[in-house]
Amino acid sequence: EVQLLESGGGLVQPGGSLRLSCAASGFTFSNFAMSWVRQAPGKGLEWVSSISGSGGSTYYADSVRGRFTISRDNSKNTLYLQINSLRAEDTALYYCAKTSLWSPEYSSLVHWGQGTLVTVSS
Amino acid sequence: EIVMTQSPATLFVSPGERATLSCRASHTFSSNLAWYQQKPGQAPRLLIYGASTRAIGVPARFSGSGSGTEFTLTISNLQSEDFAVYYCQQYNNWPQTFGQGTKVEIK
Numbered sequence: 288e289v290q291l292l293e294s295g296g297g298l299v300q301p302g303g304s305l306r307l308s309c310a311a312s313g314f315t316f317s318n319f320a321m322s323w324v325r326q327a328p329g330k331g332l333e334w335v336s337s338i339s340g341s342g343g344s345t346y347y348a349d350s351v352r353g354r355f356t357i358s359r360d361n362s363k364n365t366l367y368l369q370i371n372s373l374r375a376e377d378t379a380l381y382y383c384a385k386t387s388l389w390s391p392e393y394s395s396l397v398h399w400g401q402g403t404l405v406t407v408s409s
Numbered sequence: 410e411i412v413m414t415q416s417p418a419t420l421f422v423s424p425g426e427r428a429t430l431s432c433r434a435s436h437t438f439s440s441n442l443a444w445y446q447q448k449p450g451q452a453p454r455l456l457i458y459g460a461s462t463r464a465i466g467v468p469a470r471f472s473g474s475g476s477g478t479e480f481t482l483t484i485s486n487l488q489s490e491d492f493a494v495y496y497c498q499q500y501n502n503w504p505q506t507f508g509q510g511t512k513v514e515i516k
Contacts, residue, residue, distance in 0.1 A: 332496055334505040348504050382452055395443040395458040395500055402452060
C-alpha cells in the first residue's frame with residue numbers, strides 16, 4: 288500500500304524558512320516522479336513543484352520559483368521542499384503526491400499524503 | 410499558463426440523480442486532464458486521468474469525457490459518499506493548473 292507522510296510544517300514568521308519532508312513507502316520511490324500541491328485555508332488546489340524520479344529535472348510554479356526548492360533522497364525514500372522567504376500568501380496545507388510515471392510530465396497525481404500545515408504569521 | 414474554469418461553482422443534486430460537471434480550458438491541449446474528489450478534512454483522490462480513464466478502485470458511475478478545451482465529469486446515480494468538491498487539472502503544460510472546484514451538495 289502506498290503511503291506518503293508529510294512533516295515539517297509549522298508557524299513561521301514572514302521571511303522565515305522551513306523544510307518540508309514526505310516519507311514514502313509501499314512502492315519503488317526512485318521509479319516515480321513526485322509533486323507538491325498546496326491548498327490555502329478554504330481555497331482550491333495549487334500545484335507548487337514537481338521532480339523526476341532521478342531528481343535531475345525540477346519544475347516550479349511562478350509564485351514560488353526562486354524561493355522554494357524541491358529535492359529528493361532516493362536512498363531514504365523521502366521528498367523534500369525547502370521553502371524560503373515565506374510570505375503570508377504561502378500559508379496553506381502542503382500535500383506531497385506520487386505521479387504515475389518516472390517523469391512528471393504528462394502524469395496525473397495518483398496518490399496523495401494527508402498534508403502538513405504551514406502558517407506564515409508574525 | 411492554461412487557465413481551467415469549472416462550472417457551476419455549486420451543484421445541488423438529489424441522491425440517485427446524475428451530476429454533470431464542466432471544466433473549460435483557456436487553450437486547447439490533448440487528453441492530459443484529471444479529475445479529483447476531495448471530501449472535508451481529506452486529501453484529494455484521483456478519479457479520472459487521461460480525460461476518460463477511471464483510476465483504480467473508482468466506481469463505474471464516475472465517467473469523464475471531452476477533449477480540446479471542454480471536459481466533463483459525469484456522476485450517475487449519485488450516492489451519499491459522492492457529495493464532495495471536485496477539481497479538474499491539466500497536466501499537459503507547465504505550470505500544471507487546477508480548476509477552482511465544483512462543490513456537489515445534497516438537494
